[in-house]
Amino acid sequence: SQTIHQWPATLVQPVGSPLSLECTVEGTSNPNLYWYRQAAGRGLQLLFYSVGIGQISSEVPQNLSASRPQDRQFILSSKKLLLSDSGFYLCAWSLPGANVLTFGAGSRLTVL
Amino acid sequence: AQRVTQPEKLLSVFKGAPVELKCNYSYSGSPELFWYVQYSRQRLQLLLRHISRESIKGFTADLNKGETSFHLKKPFAQEEDSAMYYCALRYQAGTALIFGKGTTLSVSS
Numbered sequence: 043s044q045t046i047h048q049w050p051a052t053l054v055q056p057v058g059s060p061l062s063l064e065c066t067v068e069g070t071s072n073p074n075l076y077w078y079r080q081a082a083g084r085g086l087q088l089l090f091y092s093v094g095i096g097q098i099s100s101e102v103p104q105n106l107s108a109s110r111p112q113d114r115q116f117i118l119s120s121k122k123l124l125l126s127d128s129g130f131y132l133c134a135w136s137l138p139g140a141n142v143l144t145f146g147a148g149s150r151l152t153v154l
Numbered sequence: 155a156q157r158v159t160q161p162e163k164l165l166s167v168f169k170g171a172p173v174e175l176k177c178n179y180s181y182s183g184s185p186e187l188f189w190y191v192q193y194s195r196q197r198l199q200l201l202l203r204h205i206s207r208e209s210i211k212g213f214t215a216d217l218n219k220g221e222t223s224f225h226l227k228k229p230f231a232q233e234e235d236s237a238m239y240y241c242a243l244r245y246q247a248g249t250a251l252i253f254g255k256g257t258t259l260s261v262s263s
Contacts, residue, residue, distance in 0.1 A: 076250055085160075085255030086198075086240055093248070101250070132198065141186050141244055143251060145198040 044069035048133050048146035055153055061106075061120040063149045065133030068114065073135040075116040076143065077108055081129040089131075092116060093138065128153045156181045156245045160254035167231050169263045175226040177215075177241030177254060186244040187217055187224040188251065193237045201226075201239070211235070231261045 045068045055061060067073050077089040088101045090108035098108050105124050109117045116133060130150050134143040157180040167173055179185060189201040202210045204217040204224060215226045224241060238258050242251040 074250075078253070083163075083255070086242075086253035088250050088252065091250040099250075139247060141188075141203070141247075141251075142200055143190075147197055 044135075044144065046133060046135055046144060046146040048131075048149050050149060051147065052150045053152070055123050055151065057125055057153055058122045061118070061123050061127070061151070063118040063131055063133075063151070065116040065118075065146060066114055067135045070114070070135070070137065072113060072138055074138055074140075075110065076134040076136075077116065077118050078132045078134065079129045080132060080148070086132070089118070123151075123153045125153050127151065156185075156243060156252055158241050158243050158252055158254035160239075160241055160257045162257045163255070164258045164260065166260045166262065169233055169261055170230050173226075173228045173231045173235070173259065173261075175239050175241075175257050175259065177224045177226065179222050179224065179241075179243050181222070181243065181245050183245060184219075187215075188242040188244075189213070189215055189224075189226050190240045190242055190253070191237050192240070198240070231259075233261050233263060235259060236261045 048065050074093050076091045079087045092098050092110045106120050130148050132148045133146040136143050159178045187204045191201040192198040213228045217224050238256050240256045241254045244251050
Protein backbone atom coordinates (compact mmCIF):
# COMPACT_ATOMS: atom_id res chain seq x y z
CA SER A 43 0.00 0.00 0.00
CA GLN A 44 1.03 3.58 -0.49
CA THR A 45 2.31 5.70 2.35
CA ILE A 46 3.46 9.30 2.62
CA HIS A 47 5.98 10.56 5.14
CA GLN A 48 6.83 14.10 6.18
CA TRP A 49 9.58 15.31 8.43
CA PRO A 50 10.32 16.96 10.69
CA ALA A 51 6.95 16.98 12.41
CA THR A 52 7.73 20.20 14.25
CA LEU A 53 10.37 22.83 13.74
CA VAL A 54 11.22 26.08 15.50
CA GLN A 55 13.54 28.31 13.53
CA PRO A 56 14.83 31.88 13.93
CA VAL A 57 14.09 34.54 11.36
CA GLY A 58 16.67 34.48 8.59
CA SER A 59 17.59 30.83 8.99
CA PRO A 60 17.22 28.27 6.18
CA LEU A 61 14.48 25.67 5.92
CA SER A 62 14.20 22.18 4.51
CA LEU A 63 11.06 20.08 4.83
CA GLU A 64 11.02 16.66 3.24
CA CYS A 65 8.24 14.50 1.91
CA THR A 66 8.51 11.00 0.49
CA VAL A 67 5.95 8.64 -0.94
CA GLU A 68 6.25 4.87 -0.94
CA GLY A 69 4.41 2.21 -2.88
CA THR A 70 3.70 4.10 -6.08
CA SER A 71 5.53 5.50 -9.10
CA ASN A 72 5.40 8.89 -10.79
CA PRO A 73 2.95 10.43 -8.34
CA ASN A 74 1.79 14.01 -8.51
CA LEU A 75 3.16 15.79 -5.44
CA TYR A 76 1.91 18.89 -3.67
CA TRP A 77 2.88 21.29 -0.90
CA TYR A 78 0.10 23.15 0.88
CA ARG A 79 0.26 25.56 3.82
CA GLN A 80 -2.44 25.67 6.45
CA ALA A 81 -2.36 28.99 8.28
CA ALA A 82 -4.83 30.42 10.77
CA GLY A 83 -7.54 32.37 9.01
CA ARG A 84 -6.16 31.60 5.58
CA GLY A 85 -7.24 28.04 5.08
CA LEU A 86 -5.31 25.62 2.92
CA GLN A 87 -3.15 27.38 0.38
CA LEU A 88 -1.49 25.57 -2.51
CA LEU A 89 2.22 26.42 -2.67
CA PHE A 90 3.75 24.06 -5.23
CA TYR A 91 2.87 21.00 -7.21
CA SER A 92 4.89 18.63 -9.35
CA VAL A 93 3.92 16.12 -12.02
CA GLY A 94 7.41 14.71 -12.45
CA ILE A 95 11.09 14.93 -11.54
CA GLY A 96 12.33 18.47 -11.93
CA GLN A 97 8.87 19.77 -12.87
CA ILE A 98 7.64 22.28 -10.32
CA SER A 99 4.72 24.66 -10.60
CA SER A 100 4.49 27.54 -8.17
CA GLU A 101 1.12 28.95 -7.30
CA VAL A 102 2.02 32.01 -5.27
CA PRO A 103 5.08 34.27 -5.15
CA GLN A 104 6.78 33.79 -1.83
CA ASN A 105 9.91 33.19 0.12
CA LEU A 106 9.81 29.44 -0.47
CA SER A 107 10.98 27.07 -3.18
CA ALA A 108 10.41 23.40 -3.95
CA SER A 109 12.44 20.69 -5.58
CA ARG A 110 11.84 17.14 -6.70
CA PRO A 111 15.22 15.45 -6.93
CA GLN A 112 13.75 11.95 -7.11
CA ASP A 113 10.48 10.51 -8.33
CA ARG A 114 8.97 10.12 -4.88
CA GLN A 115 10.72 12.90 -2.99
CA PHE A 116 9.48 16.47 -2.65
CA ILE A 117 11.41 19.09 -0.71
CA LEU A 118 10.24 22.50 0.48
CA SER A 119 13.02 25.00 1.15
CA SER A 120 13.81 28.54 2.07
CA LYS A 121 17.14 30.35 2.19
CA LYS A 122 15.97 32.89 4.78
CA LEU A 123 12.81 32.39 6.79
CA LEU A 124 10.37 35.18 7.55
CA LEU A 125 7.96 35.41 10.45
CA SER A 126 5.12 35.04 7.97
CA ASP A 127 6.43 31.61 6.93
CA SER A 128 5.10 30.15 10.18
CA GLY A 129 2.37 27.63 9.61
CA PHE A 130 1.44 24.02 9.13
CA TYR A 131 2.85 22.55 5.93
CA LEU A 132 1.14 19.61 4.31
CA CYS A 133 2.54 17.38 1.62
CA ALA A 134 0.13 15.38 -0.51
CA TRP A 135 0.22 12.98 -3.43
CA SER A 136 -2.13 11.69 -6.06
CA LEU A 137 -1.94 9.28 -8.95
CA PRO A 138 -1.37 11.00 -12.30
CA GLY A 139 -4.67 12.23 -13.63
CA ALA A 140 -6.49 11.21 -10.47
CA ASN A 141 -8.51 13.66 -8.48
CA VAL A 142 -8.06 12.39 -4.93
CA LEU A 143 -5.27 13.67 -2.71
CA THR A 144 -3.69 11.73 0.13
CA PHE A 145 -2.10 13.97 2.73
CA GLY A 146 0.85 13.53 5.02
CA ALA A 147 0.77 14.20 8.74
CA GLY A 148 2.15 17.71 8.28
CA SER A 149 5.09 19.74 9.55
CA ARG A 150 4.48 22.58 11.98
CA LEU A 151 6.93 25.43 11.48
CA THR A 152 7.30 28.26 13.96
CA VAL A 153 9.54 31.14 12.99
CA LEU A 154 10.63 33.33 15.91
CA ALA B 155 -9.55 33.21 -11.06
CA GLN B 156 -11.03 30.08 -9.57
CA ARG B 157 -12.02 30.45 -5.96
CA VAL B 158 -13.71 28.46 -3.21
CA THR B 159 -15.58 30.32 -0.50
CA GLN B 160 -16.63 28.88 2.82
CA PRO B 161 -18.39 31.75 4.56
CA GLU B 162 -18.48 30.27 8.05
CA LYS B 163 -15.31 29.89 10.11
CA LEU B 164 -17.17 28.11 12.89
CA LEU B 165 -20.46 26.29 13.03
CA SER B 166 -21.74 25.12 16.40
CA VAL B 167 -24.72 22.79 16.67
CA PHE B 168 -26.25 20.43 19.17
CA LYS B 169 -26.17 16.69 18.76
CA GLY B 170 -29.10 15.54 16.64
CA ALA B 171 -29.54 18.89 14.90
CA PRO B 172 -29.23 19.23 11.12
CA VAL B 173 -25.97 20.52 9.73
CA GLU B 174 -25.21 22.44 6.56
CA LEU B 175 -21.68 23.57 5.78
CA LYS B 176 -21.74 26.08 2.97
CA CYS B 177 -19.41 26.11 -0.01
CA ASN B 178 -19.57 28.36 -3.06
CA TYR B 179 -17.17 28.39 -5.94
CA SER B 180 -16.32 30.70 -8.78
CA TYR B 181 -15.72 28.95 -12.09
CA SER B 182 -17.74 29.13 -15.24
CA GLY B 183 -17.03 25.62 -16.47
CA SER B 184 -17.72 22.17 -15.04
CA PRO B 185 -15.52 21.67 -12.00
CA GLU B 186 -14.91 18.67 -9.83
CA LEU B 187 -15.80 19.36 -6.21
CA PHE B 188 -14.75 17.65 -3.01
CA TRP B 189 -15.13 17.82 0.74
CA TYR B 190 -12.11 17.00 2.88
CA VAL B 191 -12.21 16.57 6.65
CA GLN B 192 -9.60 16.81 9.38
CA TYR B 193 -10.52 15.27 12.73
CA SER B 194 -8.53 16.18 15.81
CA ARG B 195 -5.02 14.73 15.64
CA GLN B 196 -5.69 13.01 12.33
CA ARG B 197 -4.60 13.67 8.80
CA LEU B 198 -6.65 15.64 6.34
CA GLN B 199 -8.65 13.11 4.35
CA LEU B 200 -11.22 12.93 1.61
CA LEU B 201 -14.81 12.82 2.82
CA LEU B 202 -16.71 12.80 -0.45
CA ARG B 203 -16.69 14.02 -4.06
CA HIS B 204 -19.56 15.16 -6.18
CA ILE B 205 -18.99 12.71 -9.03
CA SER B 206 -19.55 9.79 -6.69
CA ARG B 207 -22.93 11.06 -5.52
CA GLU B 208 -22.45 9.04 -2.36
CA SER B 209 -23.29 9.44 1.31
CA ILE B 210 -20.34 9.12 3.65
CA LYS B 211 -20.86 9.02 7.43
CA GLY B 212 -24.35 10.36 6.79
CA PHE B 213 -23.07 13.40 4.88
CA THR B 214 -24.21 14.30 1.39
CA ALA B 215 -23.39 17.16 -0.94
CA ASP B 216 -25.12 18.18 -4.15
CA LEU B 217 -23.51 20.25 -6.84
CA ASN B 218 -25.77 23.14 -7.81
CA LYS B 219 -24.31 24.69 -10.94
CA GLY B 220 -26.92 27.43 -11.03
CA GLU B 221 -25.96 28.66 -7.59
CA THR B 222 -22.32 27.51 -7.94
CA SER B 223 -22.62 25.78 -4.61
CA PHE B 224 -21.63 22.45 -3.09
CA HIS B 225 -23.03 22.55 0.42
CA LEU B 226 -22.35 19.65 2.79
CA LYS B 227 -25.36 18.38 4.71
CA LYS B 228 -26.20 15.90 7.42
CA PRO B 229 -29.69 15.52 8.90
CA PHE B 230 -28.60 14.59 12.43
CA ALA B 231 -25.20 15.72 13.68
CA GLN B 232 -23.14 13.50 15.96
CA GLU B 233 -20.40 14.55 18.38
CA GLU B 234 -17.85 12.58 16.35
CA ASP B 235 -18.58 14.86 13.39
CA SER B 236 -16.71 17.66 15.14
CA ALA B 237 -13.81 18.50 12.84
CA MET B 238 -12.46 21.00 10.31
CA TYR B 239 -14.12 20.70 6.92
CA TYR B 240 -12.62 21.96 3.68
CA CYS B 241 -14.37 22.34 0.36
CA ALA B 242 -12.11 21.95 -2.68
CA LEU B 243 -12.34 22.44 -6.42
CA ARG B 244 -10.46 21.13 -9.42
CA TYR B 245 -11.31 23.16 -12.50
CA GLN B 246 -9.61 20.95 -15.06
CA ALA B 247 -7.74 17.68 -15.26
CA GLY B 248 -4.09 17.92 -14.34
CA THR B 249 -4.48 20.91 -12.06
CA ALA B 250 -4.14 20.94 -8.31
CA LEU B 251 -7.01 21.23 -5.89
CA ILE B 252 -8.00 24.69 -4.73
CA PHE B 253 -9.27 24.71 -1.16
CA GLY B 254 -11.52 27.04 0.77
CA LYS B 255 -10.54 28.46 4.14
CA GLY B 256 -12.35 25.73 6.01
CA THR B 257 -15.18 25.56 8.51
CA THR B 258 -14.82 24.17 12.01
CA LEU B 259 -17.85 22.13 12.98
CA SER B 260 -18.45 21.75 16.70
CA VAL B 261 -21.16 19.34 17.81
CA SER B 262 -22.04 19.38 21.49
CA SER B 263 -24.44 17.32 23.57
